[in-house]
Amino acid sequence: MPTKIEKDTVSGQDTTGHEWDGVKELNTPLPTWWVYTFYATIAFAVVYCALYPSWPWLTGHTQGMLGYSSRTELSVALQAQTNARAKFVDKIRATSLTDIRKDPELFNFALAGGRSAFQTNCLQCHGAGGAGSTGFPNLVDDDWIWGGSIDQIYTTIEHGIRNTDDKSRQSMMPRFGVDGLLTGTQIAAVTDYVLSLSGRGKATPEGAKVWQDQCVACHKADGKGNQELGAPNLTDGIWLYGGDRDSIYRTIFYARNGSMPAWGARLDDATMKMLAIYVHSLGGGR
C-alpha cells in the first residue's frame, strides 16, 4: 500500500508513495492516449472474436458470425483467376493446334501458359530449359524418339510412354544380355557396329550379322530408327543413355525402357495444348 505520497520539488510530480532503501520513485502514469488506445484494442479483440473464427475447441474452433474462412477466400480468388483466363482458355480448347499458332494473341498466351505448366509438371525430369539429362530426353534439340510434330508431341503428353494408359506409346527393347539372347562376344560385336553407324570405328562381319538378325526390325537397316516404335536414331550424335562404347554395350545388355506418365489423367486439354505448343517452340519442333 502506498503510504506517503509526496510532491517532488524538482519535477513537481507526485511520488508513488513507495520507498526502497531511501529511493523513491516518481509516479508517471501511462499517457491517456495510450491507455485509451489499449482499451480500444481490447474492444476490437472482443468484436473480432465474435465475428471471425478465433477460439480453438476440442473438435474444431468457433466459426464466427461472418462465416469467414481463408479456404473459401482462396477458392474465390482462384475462381476469379480462372474466370479471368477463361476467355483465352476456352478459345484454346476450341481451336486446333495449327490454328492457335496462326493467331498471335492466342499463340503468345499459349506460350506463356505452356511455359508455366512446364515449370510445374515437366522440369523435374526434362530440366528447366527442357535440356533433359541422361535417361530423360532433351526437348530442345532436333532429335525425337516418338516424333517432333506438334500433334505427335501432344499425343506423347496426353498418353505418355510405356505406362498403364490404354493408348500409351508402347514398345520394348529386348534384354539381349540378361535374357541370354546374345552372348557377350556378340554384344561387343554389335556395339562396334552401332558405333560405326555414327562414323566411329569399323564394324566386323559378325557385328553386321547380329545387327541384321536382331536390330533392323526396329532401328531399320540404316540405323535411323523408327518413330512409330520409339526406336531411336543411332546414326546421329545424340544419345539418350550415353554414346560411348561402354554405355552402348550396357544398353544392349540390359535394354532401356524409359517411361513417362500419361498427363491426360491429370491435366485438362487446354493445358496440354499449351504445353505442346511450348515444347514445340523450344527449338526442336518439326
Place this chain on the structure above:
Amino acid sequence: MDAKLQDDDAVSLRTRKAELPLYITRIKVYPRAIKGLWRRVKWAVLVLLLGLYYVVPWLRWDRGPDAPNQAILLDLDGRRGWFFDIVIWPQEIYFVTGLLILGAFGLFFATALFGRVWCGFACPQTVWTDLFMLVERLIEGDRNERMRLDRQSMSASKALRKTLKHTAWLAIAAATGGAWVFYYVDAPSTLVKIFRGEASLEVYFFIGLLTATTYMLAGWAREQVCTYMCPWPRFQAAMLDEQSVIVTYQKWRGEPRGKHKAGASWDGRGDCVDCNLCVAVCPTGIDIRDGQQIECIGCGLCIDACNQTMGKVDRPPNLILWDTLANQQAKEKGTGGAAWRPVRSRTLLYAALLAVVSAVMLGAFWLRTDTELTVQRDRSPNFVRLSNGDIRNSYAVKILNKTRGEQHLQLTVQGLPGSAIGFVGADIQGDNAGTRLIVHPDSVGTFRIFLTVPAGSAPSGSKSIEFTVDDTTGRKRASHDAVFVGPAR
C-alpha cells in the same frame, strides 16, 4: 489588458526559448500582416506557382487516337510519362534523375548567390503556409486579434470563426490533393468520377493523403517544418559565404537601439526605434537583429516592416535589407563598403555543374532512339548439339517500339560467320533470311531467336557477337551485344 496588446510587445522565439529547457513544446507564432515590395513579390510568386500547379494538368495536347490528350501526364498504370510531344518510358527514368540533379544544383547555385530565396519565396511549404495565413487573417483578423481570440474562452463566435477557418483550410487542402492526382490520371474524366464516387481507390487515397499533409503542414506545423523537419536549413551553411546576398540587419546603423520620441535628436543613437515590427511580421517568429540564424527563411517581410517604420520616423529606408556579409563588415569598419562579387569559385563551380549536367541530359535526349533492342541468351541449356552436330544457342529478344506506328524490322547477327537464324514468335512474317519481326505501336515485341552454326565453325567457349535490327528501308535502328557459346575444345 488584452486590448493593450501592441506590436512592440513582440519578443523573438529565440529569446523566449532561451528561458526554457532544451525540450519545449511549440510556442505559436502569430505573424502580422505587412505591405511592401517583398510582400508584393511574394504574392506574385504565389499566384504564379499556384496557378501553374492547378492549371497544368488541364492543358490538352492532341496526340492522335490511342494516346492520352493531356499535355503533362505521368501514367503509372500505362508506364509512360507524357510531356507534350515527348514520351518517356520506364527505361528512361534517368531523365528524371537528371532533372532532380539539375534541381539540386540549381538550388545550390541560387543559395550561393541569394541565400534562401527558394525557402522564402518558392518552396511549397512557404507558398501554402502563406495562403493558409491569408485565409486565417480574413477570418480571425490580424496578429493581435488572433492572439486575443486564442486567449478567450470558447464562445459561439469563437467556435464559428474557428470552424470557418478549418473548413476553409480543409477545402484548400482537398483541392491541393485533388490537383496532385490530376498529374497521374486524365484530369477532366477523373474530376467527374471523383464526385460521382467512381474514381479508383488510389485516387481517393492520394487525395486524402495530400489533404491531410497540406492541412497539417500549412495549417498546424508551419515554421516547425522549416526549423525541425527540413534538412535544407541544416546544410545551407555550406552553400552560403560572405558574398551571398541575404536578409541582413545593419547593426552599425541601427544600434544602439531604443524608443524615439517625435522631435527628439538622433545624435548618439542608432536608427532602430525598437518597434519590434520586424519580429511581429516574421513567419518563423525570429528577430533578424540577432543576425543570420537557422530559422530565417529569407522571405524579406522584415525589410517591408522596417521600411514602413523608417518612413514613419522619417529616417532613410533599408535598415534591414538584402546585402552581403562582406559589405556589412566593411561598412561596420567604416571603409565604405565592398562591391558584390557574384562571380566566385563556388558560383562558377555550381554554374559549371549545371552546364555539364544540362549538356549530358541534352546529349542523352538527342541520342535517344525510338527503337531499342535487348537480347538475353538462354543459359539452360548453355548450348544445344543438334543431331547433325551443329551447335545452337537460343536468345530471348525484346524490341521496344516507341513510335506511334507498327514497325517491320529485320534482325541480323554480326560476328558469327556461317550462322543460320531461326525465329519463334507470334508476330513473324516470312521465313529465314527475309523474316520480318512485327512490333506493334508503343509496345514491346518478344521473340525467341535460334542461332545455329555448323560443328566445324562453332567457337570454343564464348564468342562476342552483335544483333542488329534494320527497318524496311535498310536503316539500322538498334543493336545489342551478346555472346555465342560453343562446346569447349
